[in-house]
Amino acid sequence: MKGTPFLFKGGWLTLYIVLILSFLYLPIALIPLFSFNNAAAVAFPLSGFTLRWYDALWGNKEMLRAALNSLLVGIIVACLSTLLGILAARALTRYRFPGKRAATAFLSAPLFLPEIIVAVSLLTIILSVGLTPSLVAVALGQTIFCLPYSMSVLVAGFEGMDRSLEEASRDLGETAAGTFRRVTLPLVAPAIVSSLIVSFTVSLDEFILAFFLAGTEPTLPVYIWGQLRFAAKLPSVLALGSLMLLASILLITLAESVRRRAERRLEQQVLL
Amino acid sequence: MAAASPGREPDQSPLHRTAPAPGGWRTGEAASGLALISPTLLYAAFLLLLPILIVFAYSFWTQDFLTIDHTFTLANYRAALTEPIYLDLLGRSLINALSVSVLAVLMAYPLAYFISFYGGASKNLWLFLITVPCWTSYLLRIMSWKIVLGYNGVLNSGLMRLGLIDKPIETLVYNSNAVIIALLHSWLAFAVLPIFVSLEKLDRSLIEAAHDLGDTAVQRFLRIILPLTLPGVTYAFLIVMIPTVGDYITPKLIGGSDGVMIATAIQAQFGKAANWPLGAALSITTMIAASLLAGLVVLVGRRLVRALA
Structure with missing residues (x-):
């Protein structure tokens, strides 16, 4: 035990971390498992492999419409959240101004609020000014929740950037706008891509705001919520759920690998 | 909230300015920073702060079917x-x-x-x-x-x-x-x-x-x-x-x-x-x-x- 920093050897903690990972992953793994199960009841024993729950999805117009809605909202949210994130992250990392800490705290406030309260607040304001719930309302609301994620990715991106390259560009006669477009943006491109993917993923999976604000046009999670009332539809919900899980995991892996590659490139530059 | 001039183009901000000496304070820099962050802050003010304030106001009103009575009540x-x-x-x-x-x-x-x-x-x-x-x-x-x-x-x-x-x-x-x-x-x-x-x-x-x-x-x-x-x-x-x-x-x-x-x-x-x-x-x-x-x-x-x- 001498030399190990604390209480346990890593061994016990390794066991613990494996247990926690099983706790985190096993329930989720049941969704794809039962989506291939050839039975309407979701229970053991498994009764053979089938793709029929997936087959049923393609012909489902309502589901495809919800998927299209989700895609549309996701793209708007990703662009808006990343754009607002770039402005804020650039301001926070490049300039000193009063109220910086307050601004950061204010923009990360959504992480510390019960989502339903934000949802009913947005619903109230939308209906009070005479607008109706819509996909645009969902996108505008979800952007608020994606901003903290976008900002954390982008602030890290701008902080990791070598500022002297911008100065060199200015000294060589490039305009401020040109420098930003031709030097700054390419340097933080990986962070921008990460932010786009992360906010798209958050939007794709977001339920509460969509539930309150979507009106008659459901997104995928809202569509799933509606289907959950019918026990018989559970297997096809599981098939759709599996596809959504796959999409989220692929997207987030992509975002992570973009971020990591950029990080490694930066480390190499520092070493050179 | 951001008291900056929102009309200012973010791109016009003086990128080439080197960071001021520690402790030195340039109002120009503060203005640029505030101008740049103000769209994001305004967005959050309109879609987060304002809605919550309106809910706060509603909590002191009464509703009779579709009409809202704005008399203060607890x-x-x-x-x-x-x-x-x-x-x-x-x-x-x-x-x-x-x-x-x-x-x-x-x-x-x-x-x-x-x-x-x-x-x-x-x-x-x-x-x-x-x-x-x-x-x-x-x-x-x-x-x-x-x-x-x-x-x-x-x-x-x-x-x-x-x-x-x-x-x-x-x-x-x-x-x-x-x-x-x-x-x-x-x-x-x-x-x-x-x-x-x-x-x-x-x-x-x-x-x-x-x-x-x-x-x-x-x-x-x-x-x-x-x-x-x-x-x-x-x-x-x-x-x-x-x-x-x-x-x-x-x-x-x-x-x-x-x-x-x-x-x-x-x-x-x-x-x-x-x-x-x-x-x-x-x-x-x-x-x-x-x-x-x-x-x-x-x-x-x-x-x-x-x-x-």
Whole structure:
């Protein structure tokens, strides 16, 4: 035990971390498992492999419409959240101004609020000014929740950037706008891509705001919520759920690998 | 709020200016920074702050069918704070959220500790593995617990198949315990990250020094590691506690009648019951009660840590 920093050897903690990972992953793994199960009841024993729950999805117009809605909202949210994130992250990392800490705290406030309260607040304001719930309302609301994620990715991106390259560009006669477009943006491109993917993923999976604000046009999670009332539809919900899980995991892996590659490139530059 | 001139083009900001000497303050720089951040701040002001302020205003009004009576009244708060049903729901929401957040912090600390101290080159990989489930649909995650714990669910059917039980256990789902387990599953990773960050910032030479001076492992933990990572622990606690108080999906899907929480009442007032002012008062009461309880726990926790050190 001498030399190990604390209480346990890593061994016990390794066991613990494996247990926690099983706790985190096993329930989720049941969704794809039962989506291939050839039975309407979701229970053991498994009764053979089938793709029929997936087959049923393609012909489902309502589901495809919800998927299209989700895609549309996701793209708007990703662009808006990343754009607002770039402005804020650039301001926070490049300039000193009063109220910086307050601004950061204010923009990360959504992480510390019960989502339903934000949802009913947005619903109230939308209906009070005479607008109706819509996909645009969902996108505008979800952007608020994606901003903290976008900002954390982008602030890290701008902080990791070598500022002297911008100065060199200015000294060589490039305009401020040109420098930003031709030097700054390419340097933080990986962070921008990460932010786009992360906010798209958050939007794709977001339920509460969509539930309150979507009106008659459901997104995928809202569509799933509606289907959950019918026990018989559970297997096809599981098939759709599996596809959504796959999409989220692929997207987030992509975002992570973009971020990591950029990080490694930066480390190499520092070493050179 | 941002008092900057919004007309200024962000691109016009003097990029080439070198950073001023430490301590030096340039109003030009402050103006540029504020101008650049103002669109984001204005966006959040309009879509976060303003809506909440309007709900706050609504909580003092009354609704008669579709018309809103703007006369100031505390009747909604009186209802929220005296009617047994709301007190009951609020109390259960607070207890469930407190259980989830305390358990999440207790479970997250060893995880964060392992990754920070033993993660070596694969720290990022461990963190990634722990956070991946967080990025999947919240609704699907809660649904998976319904599949696990349901009367005809995976756990019951599996145990019966193994011959360990004769008939399904009814008490697995549709109660507060099911809600707490599912919420813990969803929020655990949120507690790991802040604790991990504070462990990473911890100056390791302090632990070595304590070791050299004869502190035991437990003493080192209680006197150095825990007090210095307390900000991370506090952050982790708050980021789980406050949002889970208002959780809607989990109690609705797997809470049954025993596990109903305040969000269901809030949703009902803004939906079918159509009593926005009461819904608003319930929302504000929930936020204030959750903040007060969280603040109290943080204070007591700090005292406790100081007493142990």
